[in-house]
Amino acid sequence: MSLHPEPVNDIPELTQQVAHACFPKPTAPMLIRNELGTLFADPDFAALYAVRGQPALSPWRLMFVTALQFLENLTDRQAANAVRSRIDWKYALGLELTDTGFDASVLSEFRTRLVTGEVEEFALNRLLELCQARNLLRAGGKQRTDSTHVLGAVRQLNxxxxxxxxxxxxxxxxxxxxxxxxxxxxxxxxxxxxxxxxxxxxxxxxxxxxxxxxxxxxxxxxxxxxxxxxxxxxxxxxxxxxxxxxxxxxxxxxxxxxxxxxxxxxxxLPPGAARIESPYDPAARYSIKRQTRWTGFKVHVSESCDDERPHLVTSVATLSTGQVELGAVQHRKI
Structure with missing residues (x-):
């Protein structure tokens, strides 16, 4: 697919009127658009698309939808339906009320494009830059990290x-x-x-x-x-x-x-952090954390924890147990 960058337009007037009438107190998607703007623009994603081919949907909107989808813990189908049916989402995305949206499969394809292009952290980096500019993150501030389990897409084998x-x-x-x-x-x-x-x-x-x-x-x-x-x-x-x-x-x-x-x-046998548990995902490891046992990975989430400032996620890293034991988890310097 090819990208034909489009400028980020203002929110259509009718969409604004209806959204403000329906939601005198703005919803989270509306607040994000009001306070942070669109965050992204089509040229930011130009390297992920071919020069020729079928025109792609606006990637800044797909990135915004992906963020809202995570915020509300929606499936791809639910997120696509929200783009079609929810006034506050149309407001955040700058769409006409008559916009019919897109097929749910587009979101999966877009995430694959982000991973293939190795720009998974782009959205987080852009948001953190904006937060720093607004003094919501302090350079050299305190951070803390915790982890949880991620199941590998493999059977657990004896x-x-x-x-x-x-x-x-x-x-x-x-x-x-x-x-x-x-x-x-x-x-x-x-x-x-x-x-x-x-x-x-x-x-x-x-x-x-x-x-x-x-x-x-x-x-x-x-x-x-x-x-x-x-x-x-x-x-x-x-x-x-x-x-x-x-x-x-x-x-x-x-x-x-x-x-x-x-x-x-x-x-x-070598320690569990070094042992292969399945031939179909050699990076997955058998791990134990308290009462939880699984084969897969650990996702480590770091957040700022300064007093009198909002606690913001600053880094997300999915690692195998072996990488964790080797000290691969690092705080983001802010």
């Missing part, structure tokens, strides 16, 4: 599932990359063992059988890694994402001894 599913994921990737070569090295029994997603209810229940499965998966993984070292394009194939995860998981979970390969004992 150790048997992790090893089995990691082998299966690598085999699937290799089948797409070089299926002809894979057929020459794959063991016939692997088809039955890894043809379907590895889930605990399909695995043995008895401890002896589960230990045997763990040992077998360990040997299969090592056999696959050994075969990969003989591939004609060794460097290229070892760099495949899921193959690289296979190597990392086996380094963490398994050990090569003079008697052969074996799973590591629990006391030999």
């Amino acid at each position: 150790r048997l599932e992790l090893l089995g599913e990691t082998v299966r994921a690598a085999l699937n990737e290799l089948a797409e990359y070089d299926g002809a070569w894979l057929r020459t090295i794959v063991a016939p029994e692997w088809l039955d063992r890894y043809a379907h997603r590895v889930e605990d209810y399909r695995l043995p229940r008895a401890e002896v059988q589960r230990n045997a499965y763990l040992q077998q998966a360990t040997e299969d993984g090592y056999a696959l890694l050994a075969a990969l070292n003989t591939h004609p394009r060794r460097a290229e194939v070892l760099a495949l994402p899921l193959v690289a995860v296979l190597q990392q998981v086996w380094d963490q979970q398994c050990r090569h001894t003079r008697k052969g390969v074996r799973p590591k004992r629990l006391d030999e």
